[in-house]
Amino acid sequence: MRLTRAGEYAVRAVLYLCSKEAHQVVGRLEIAREMEIPAPFLAKIAQQLARAGIVEIVQGSRGGVKLRVSPREVNLLNVVEAVEGEIFLNDCIMDPLSCRRSPFCSVYRVWNKARNQLRQCLAEASFSSLLAEGLCELPPKVKQKDGTYGLEKGNHGSILL
Numbered sequence: 001m002r003l004t005r006a007g008e009y010a011v012r013a014v015l016y017l018c019s020k021e022a023h024q025v026v027g028r029l030e031i032a033r034e035m036e037i038p039a040p041f042l043a044k045i046a047q048q049l050a051r052a053g054i055v056e057i058v059q060g061s062r063g064g065v066k067l068r069v070s071p072r073e074v075n076l077l078n079v080v081e082a083v084e085g086e087i088f089l090n091d092c093i094m095d096p097l098s099c100r101r102s103p104f105c106s107v108y109r110v111w112n113k114a115r116n117q118l119r120q121c122l123a124e125a126s127f128s129s130l131l132a133e134g135l136c137e138l139p140p141k142v143k144q145k146d147g148t149y150g151l152e153k154g155n156h157g158s159i160l161l
Contacts, residue, residue: 053121
């Protein structure tokens with residue numbers, strides 16, 4: 001399973017909203033700029049998150065998006081499945097009747113166990129705990145020896161922009 005850009009962007013958007021004051025309305029353009037999400041894509045993602053009850057879209061000149069739940073109450077599984085749908089690793093897990101071998105298949109049991117463990121791991125990752133570790137911000141740009149600016153990357157050089 002690979003998380004799509006929609007899933008990644010949804011996680012970034014919710015993490016950013018969790019970093020704000022409770023019930024604060026944040027402009028979509030601010031979220032898009034700060035979390036590097038294409039604005040049109042963010043609008044679609046916000047609608048999916050709103051349908052899942054995670055955010056509320058506020059219309060008007062002071063509109064934007066606000067979190068509907070506490071960062072303690074929302075986790076990675078909620079957000080990922082709001083935009084990606086329920087996580088399945090294989091067709092036989094999604095629909096056991098799609099394969100006559102499923103009830104007797106040792107591989108089916110491994111797929112099912114892996115799916116359950118992944119879902120549990122994502123469910124245990126609340127946004128309040130993620131936020132306590134940081135906001136996924138880029139490190140500040142630093143001037144390199146050659147005069148260009150890049151991002152610091154520990155002792156392994158830098159990433160040029």
